[in-house]
Amino acid sequence: MSVRIEKDRCVGCAACVEVCPGNLLKIAPDGRAFVKRPEDCWGCASCLKACRFGAIFYFLGADVGGRGATMRVEIDGEISQWIFNTPDSPPKRIVVDAQSANKY
Amino acid sequence: MKALKRKYIETDVLIIGGGTAGCGAAIALARRAPRLRVVALEKANLRRSGCLAAGVNALNAHINPGRTVQDYLEYVRRDAEKIVRDDLILSMAERFNAITEELERMGLVFLKDDEGRYVARGKRNLKINGENIKTILENEVRKGPSTVVLNHVNATDLLKDKSGAIVGAVGFSVNFEEAFIVSAKAVLVATGGAAGLYRPNNPGFSRHKMWYSPFNTGAGYAMGIRAGAEMTSLEMRFVAQRIKDTIAPTGTIALGVGAKEINSQGEFYASKYGLSTNARAYGAANENYEGRGPCRLKTTGISHETEEDLYRAYLNMAPAQTLKWIESNEPPSKSDVEIEGTEPYIVGGHTGSGYWIDAGRRTTLKGLYAAGDVAGGAPKKFVTGALAEGQIAAESILADLNDIDDASSDTIERLAEPFVDSYERKLNRDESKWLFPLELEEAMQKIMDNYAGGISASYRYNEARLDVAEERIRVVERLVKSLRAYDMDDLLQVYELTDRLTVCRALIAHLRERRETRWPGFGVRSDYPNVDEKFELFVNSRLVDGKIQMIRRELTGKETVRER
Numbered sequence A: 001m002s003v004r005i006e007k008d009r010c011v012g013c014a015a016c017v018e019v020c021p022g023n024l025l026k027i028a029p030d031g032r033a034f035v036k037r038p039e040d041c042w043g044c045a046s047c048l049k050a051c052r053f054g055a056i057f058y059f060l061g062a063d064v065g066g067r068g069a070t071m072r073v074e075i076d077g078e079i080s081q082w083i084f085n086t087p088d089s090p091p092k093r094i095v096v097d098a099q100s101a102n103k104y
Numbered sequence B: 001m002k003a004l005k006r007k008y009i010e011t012d013v014l015i016i017g018g019g020t021a022g023c024g025a026a027i028a029l030a031r032r033a034p035r036l037r038v039v040a041l042e043k044a045n046l047r048r049s050g051c052l053a054a055g056v057n058a059l060n061a062h063i064n065p066g067r068t069v070q071d072y073l074e075y076v077r078r079d080a081e082k083i084v085r086d087d088l089i090l091s092m093a094e095r096f097n098a099i100t101e102e103l104e105r106m107g108l109v110f111l112k113d114d115e116g117r118y119v120a121r122g123k124r125n126l127k128i129n130g131e132n133i134k135t136i137l138e139n140e141v142r143k144g145p146s147t148v149v150l151n152h153v154n155a156t157d158l159l160k161d162k163s164g165a166i167v168g169a170v171g172f173s174v175n176f177e178e179a180f181i182v183s184a185k186a187v188l189v190a191t192g193g194a195a196g197l198y199r200p201n202n203p204g205f206s207r208h209k210m211w212y213s214p215f216n217t218g219a220g221y222a223m224g225i226r227a228g229a230e231m232t233s234l235e236m237r238f239v240a241q242r243i244k245d246t247i248a249p250t251g252t253i254a255l256g257v258g259a260k261e262i263n264s265q266g267e268f269y270a271s272k273y274g275l276s277t278n279a280r281a282y283g284a285a286n287e288n289y290e291g292r293g294p295c296r297l298k299t300t301g302i303s304h305e306t307e308e309d310l311y312r313a314y315l316n317m318a319p320a321q322t323l324k325w326i327e328s329n330e331p332p333s334k335s336d337v338e339i340e341g342t343e344p345y346i347v348g349g350h351t352g353s354g355y356w357i358d359a360g361r362r363t364t365l366k367g368l369y370a371a372g373d374v375a376g377g378a379p380k381k382f383v384t385g386a387l388a389e390g391q392i393a394a395e396s397i398l399a400d401l402n403d404i405d406d407a408s409s410d411t412i413e414r415l416a417e418p419f420v421d422s423y424e425r426k427l428n429r430d431e432s433k434w435l436f437p438l439e440l441e442e443a444m445q446k447i448m449d450n451y452a453g454g455i456s457a458s459y460r461y462n463e464a465r466l467d468v469a470e471e472r473i474r475v476v477e478r479l480v481k482s483l484r485a486y487d488m489d490d491l492l493q494v495y496e497l498t499d500r501l502t503v504c505r506a507l508i509a510h511l512r513e514r515r516e517t518r519w520p521g522f523g524v525r526s527d528y529p530n531v532d533e534k535f536e537l538f539v540n541s542r543l544v545d546g547k548i549q550m551i552r553r554e555l556t557g558k559e560t561v562r563e564r
């Protein structure tokens, strides 16, 4: 389970470092964030939601069925757009409205 | 050896752990006594810490129309096979609905019907959009005029004065070379339960892809045990039935969509075992054990619309599961969802493990209160119950404060020094030592798994195995003492492991003491495979002179037999 940080997009604002419930994200000497122990990530996605630069993506470890897909989220007010990139199919988008409750 | 900067803080109330219960207490204190100084000390950041980090989909504990608080007690009593404290359940349940309405006022989104009433899920649940529930609580805590939030400080020990009262706590920054020494008139421990004692479902790269928060390491139990607080029901472990691999909750599919458990022979097996939480867990485990696995939740045939709703629901609480469905190209409408039992957790919000407390959430140590998953005797707290317990503890603290003298700050310095000294001694990387925390953590998890009823042992254990577990955990405890840390992050890992080992040792003693099998889904004592009426009681314990002393208490709480 883990997240990865895209160095080109990271501005080193440390918003992700601030929220990680496991204190796993740190700022490297180059001023960008990195995941100190990727295997210690719970997969809660708090860092993805905190990043305003879309620099963090989420993936499943192969041991829990990961096959190379990634997930990221773009948040605009109440609307979150989750974007799934899989190796062999076109990207899928799912929109979640913070004002609509779970029906199940 | 590194010298840590000492930061002294004086407050009226110290809350250790800013999760659900800790936030509940901070909010209640600020509303009732706006001038009272409150410090909420949190190892991560209140905004996204603890169980609620990813969000939740439902409030699992609410008194739905037509039901009563008494019904809730009956439900919990049945589910926990009688080992519950009525006073704790009732005092918590009578607050569920007021707390629910308060959450709505704070901004939590609920599913409502045309007439504006909450939509129930089953007998006790309400459907919500709980993705942001933790940020909502944090916003509310921040409104407290005399509340100080201290993020990124890991508490390690309680400070106990000569009279035996708790007068503060000590911890360290997870980022900077600083020790925090907090003196307080009252301390509330709300650090949640303990994950990571047993080898998890996914022991490799995804070792933290578990159900309970892997960052709740049992610190609150451990600091209480070390300070001599009485603990109850640690042997009532919690094994959750969760979605294979992602270990995501199943309630949304099982309760929400009505999907039933089915084995590989196409049999709906659940009714063979019963409906309690532990019977369900036992059902899946036993179907696998007897060769009829894998077990699944039958979701095939759900509509496309339901499927899209499920994707959104999981994104709001366990996003890994939505990714898994999409990535594997096995959507729930076309493939039943495989389930598995988790490794055992110690979690007083689902089962009964934790501090032995009175109805006011006072522990057996003067000045120390407990709420949420760290508090025992009251299973099935969930979000609303954890908030209720925080609120009850806050009210008791306010009632008790007049009787408490200020601890003089030079006493605090003296009390804290041995602990800070111990941080400094560990912060001294010695290249001749080759042990690392992860290595010893894996050793601990393997011992617990093999000898104290983990997954590989099909949750079974007996006296002879517990002997081995006890002896080997002691060896690991000795090795941990020699661990050294490069930096504060390393130090955090050393302390997390130390706390887990303290909990393991107490847990083994509890497993040994209850010579029966009361909750087969949570663990089978192979040498005593049946329920024994003699054990219709609480198994409690206390550390006295370095030894765990067992105490038996009647269901009313009265002490009956003290052993060893």
Ligand SMILES: Cc1cc2nc3c(=O)[nH]c(=O)nc-3n(C[C@H](O)[C@H](O)[C@H](O)COP(=O)(O)OP(=O)(O)OC[C@H]3O[C@@H](n4cnc5c(N)ncnc54)[C@H](O)[C@@H]3O)c2cc1C
Pocket (backbone or CB within 6 Å): B016, B017, B018, B019, B020, B021, B022, B041, B042, B043, B044, B049, B050, B051, B052, B056, B057, B058, B059, B060, B061, B153, B154, B155, B156, B190, B191, B192, B193, B211, B212, B213, B215, B216, B217, B219, B220, B249, B349, B350, B371, B372, B373, B374, B381, B382, B383, B384, B386
């Ligand atoms: C994945 C998951 C899903 C759930 N879903 C639901 C649901 O849908 N509905 C529902 O009603 N309930 C749900 N629950 C249960 C509910 O979330 C918990 O019972 C409740 O949050 C427990 O509150 P708590 O305050 O005891 O623990 P937490 O909220 O976990 O708080 C403990 C806090 O203590 C901090 N801490 C730990 N150690 C230290 C230390 N040494 N020093 C300082 N701070 C420390 C932690 O970082 C954390 O912030 C769920 C639980 C989990 C794990």
